Amino acid sequence: MISPEARRDPWVAGGVVLLALLTLGAVLLYRSGPQSVAEARSRSWVAVRPDAFGPRVGRAEERLGAAASSLQAGDTAAAMSAYASAAEAATAARDHAETDAQRGAATELWARAVLDRAALMLRAADTPWWRRDNDPLLQEALTEVERVVATPTAPATRVRAGEMAEALRRKLRPGPLEWLPR
Amino acid sequence: MAPALTPARRAVAAALLFLGSATLAGAHLLDGGVRYRTGGVVEGIFALLLTYVLLLRGVWTRPAGALGWVAVVYGTAANAQLLEFLLPPPGIIEWLVVAVLALTAWSALAAGSRVRLVASLASLALLLAVLRFSVIPVLRDRIGPAPGEAFGLGNAAESVRGLFAERERFRPAGELLGVLALGLWAAGTRLLWTPGGPVPAGARGVDADPPQGYTYGPFGNGVSDAPGQAGG
Numbered sequence: 001m002i003s004p005e006a007r008r009d010p011w012v013a014g015g016v017v018l019l020a021l022l023t024l025g026a027v028l029l030y031r032s033g034p035q036s037v038a039e040a041r042s043r044s045w046v047a048v049r050p051d052a053f054g055p056r057v058g059r060a061e062e063r064l065g066a067a068a069s070s071l072q073a074g075d076t077a078a079a080m081s082a083y084a085s086a087a088e089a090a091t092a093a094r095d096h097a098e099t100d101a102q103r104g105a106a107t108e109l110w111a112r113a114v115l116d117r118a119a120l121m122l123r124a125a126d127t128p129w130w131r132r133d134n135d136p137l138l139q140e141a142l143t144e145v146e147r148v149v150a151t152p153t154a155p156a157t158r159v160r161a162g163e164m165a166e167a168l169r170r171k172l173r174p175g176p177l178e179w180l181p182r
Numbered sequence: 183m184a185p186a187l188t189p190a191r192r193a194v195a196a197a198l199l200f201l202g203s204a205t206l207a208g209a210h211l212l213d214g215g216v217r218y219r220t221g222g223v224v225e226g227i228f229a230l231l232l233t234y235v236l237l238l239r240g241v242w243t244r245p246a247g248a249l250g251w252v253a254v255v256y257g258t259a260a261n262a263q264l265l266e267f268l269l270p271p272p273g274i275i276e277w278l279v280v281a282v283l284a285l286t287a288w289s290a291l292a293a294g295s296r297v298r299l300v301a302s303l304a305s306l307a308l309l310l311a312v313l314r315f316s317v318i319p320v321l322r323d324r325i326g327p328a329p330g331e332a333f334g335l336g337n338a339a340e341s342v343r344g345l346f347a348e349r350e351r352f353r354p355a356g357e358l359l360g361v362l363a364l365g366l367w368a369a370g371t372r373l374l375w376t377p378g379g380p381v382p383a384g385a386r387g388v389d390a391d392p393p394q395g396y397t398y399g400p401f402g403n404g405v406s407d408a409p410g411q412a413g414g
Contacts, residue, residue, distance in 0.1 A: 002248050006190035012249070015194035019201065019252075026205045030218045078215075 038062050046089075053102050056093030060086045060109045067116065076120060083117035104154075111148045111157045118145045118164055122171065133171060142168040189245035192373050193253040199370035200256035207263035207363035211356030221262030224280055225269065229261035231287060232303075241296045242374040253374060260367050267360045268310040270318055271348040279313065300371075307364065315357060318347045 006012045028047075034040035042062040045055040063086035070078035090110035097103040121141035125134035145168060148161040187195070210217045221229065233254065236242040242257060244250040270276040289302075326339030343349070352360075 003190070003246075006188070006247065006249060009188065009190060012188075012190045012194055015191070015198065016249075019194060019197055019256075022198065022201055026201065029205070030208065030220065033216070033218045035215050075214075 036066065039066060051096055053093055053096045053098060053106070056089050056096055057102075057106060057109065060089035060093060060106075060113065063089060064109070064113060064116075067113075071120075076124060080117055080120055080124075083113050083120070086113035087117065107151060107153060108157060111151065111153050111161065114144050114148050115157070115160055115164055117141075118168070122164075122168060126171065135172060138168055138172050142172065187373075190247065190249050193245040193247075193249040196253040196370040196373040197249075197256040199366045199373065200253070200260040203260040203363045203366035203370065204256070204263040205363075206359050206366065207260070207267040209359060210267070210350070211353045211359060213351045213353060219266050221266040225262045225265040228265050228280075228283070229258050232261045232265075233258045235287075235299065236371075239296045239299045240376075241300055241371060243376045244374070253370075257370060257374070260363075260370065264307075264363060264367060267363065268307060268314060270310075270314050271350045273345060273347040275313070275318065275347045279310070296375075315352065319351060322347065322349065 002012075029040070032040075032043055034043060039062060042055070042059040046059050049055050063082050067079045067082035067086060070076075070082055087110050090106050090113060094103055094106035094110065097106055118141040121137050125137040125141070127133050142165060145161055145165045149158070149165055153161070208219050208221075210219055233242075236257075237244060237254070242254065244254055270279055283306075322343055325343060327336035329336045329340040332339075340349075
C-alpha cells in the first residue's frame with residue numbers, strides 16, 4: 001500500500017497523476033500509430049475537441065498533405081488511404097459546420113479528396129489493352145464521383161467531377177468500346 | 183531549493199523515466215515510415231529475467247510500498263521495449279542471438295557485484311547495437327544482387343536475405359531516439375540504485391554490494407573467503 005506520508009506528498013500525487021496521463025497517452029499513440037508529428041497533432045486536436053469544425057478541417061487538410069507526400073514517395077496505397085481519411089474528416093467537418101461558408105469549405109475539401117482518390121483509382125485500375133481492367137475498383141470510384149456530381153460544389157469542382165465521371169464510365173465500357181465516342 | 187528525493191518520489195520519477203524509455207524505444211523511425219512495436223513473448227521473457235537479475239543483484243532497489251512495485255513494473259516494460267529495439271529483426275540471426283543470450287544468462291547471474299553486472303549489460307547492449315545497426319545492414323547491402331536486378335535473381339537473393347534478417351533500415355533520427363531511450367533507462371536505473379555499502383540492518387540483503395571478501399558461486403550463491411561467513 002502507499003504510505004500516508006507519500007499520499008500527502010504533492011510531488012508524489014502529481015507524479016502519479018502525470019504517470020497515469022502519460023501512460024494513457026503512450027497507449028493511444030501506439031494504438032493510432034501516427035506517421036508524423038503533424039498527424040499526431042491533428043488527431044489529438046480532434047480528440048480534444050471532437051465537436052468543433054476547426055480541428056476536423058485541420059485534420060482533413062493534414063491528411064491531404066500526407067497523401068501528396070505519399071504520392072511523391074511513390075506509395076499509392078498509403079496515398080489512397082490518406083485521401084479516404086481526408087474525405088472522412090471533411091465530411092465530419094461539414095456535419096459540425098456552423099455557417100454556410102464553413103459548410104462550403106468543408107464540402108470543397110471533401111470533393112477534392114474524393115476526386116483525387118478517384119483519379120488514383122482510375123490509374124490503378126487501368127491495364128494494358130489485352131488485359132481486363134479492374135472493373136470493381138472503377139465502379140467504386142464512379143459511385144464516389146457521382147456523389148460529388150450530385151452535391152452542390154464550386155463550378156470548377158463540378159466540371160472536374162463531370163470529366164472524371166465521364167472518364168470512369170468510358171473505362172467501364174467493354175473491350176475496345178472504351179476508345180469509341182458515345 | 184530542489185525537493186528531497188524520498189523513496190516514494192524516487193519510485194515515481196523512475197517510473198516516469200522508464201515510461202519515456204519504453205515509449206521511445208518502441209517507436210521505430212524506419213525508411214518507409216514509423217512503426218510502433220511492442221515487445222513479444224521473447225522480449226517479455228527476457229525482460230522478466232533481466233528484472234529478476236537487476237533486483238537480485240541490487241542494481242534496482244525496490245522502494246517500499248506499492249509505488250516501488252509500480253517503478254519495477256514500468257522498468258520491466260522498458261526492458262522489453264529496449265530489447266525489441268536492440269535485438270536483430272526476425273530471422274535466423276535473431277534466433278542465434280537469443281539462443282546465445284539464453285545460454286550465457288548464467289554468467290550475468292554469476293556477476294560478482296552490481297557494478298560488474300551493469301558493465302556487462304552495457305557491453306551486451308553495445309554488441310547488440312553493432313549487430314543490428316552495422317553488421318546486418320552492411321551484409322544485407324553487400325550480399326547478392328538487389329531486388330529487381332539480375333533477371334529475377336535479385337528477388338530470390340532478397341528472400342534468402344529475409345530468412346536471415348527481415349529488412350528494417352532505421353533513419354538516423356530513429357537511432358538517436360533509441361539512444362535517448364537507453365539514456366532514460368539509465369537515469370531511471372540510477373534513481374533505483376541506492377548508494378553502495380554493506381547491507382544496513384533491517385534492509386533487504388540484495389540491495390547492497392556484497393561485503394569485502396565475498397564472492398559468488400556459479401549460480402549466484404554466496405561463498406565467502408572469510409571463515410564462518412556465507413550469504414546469497
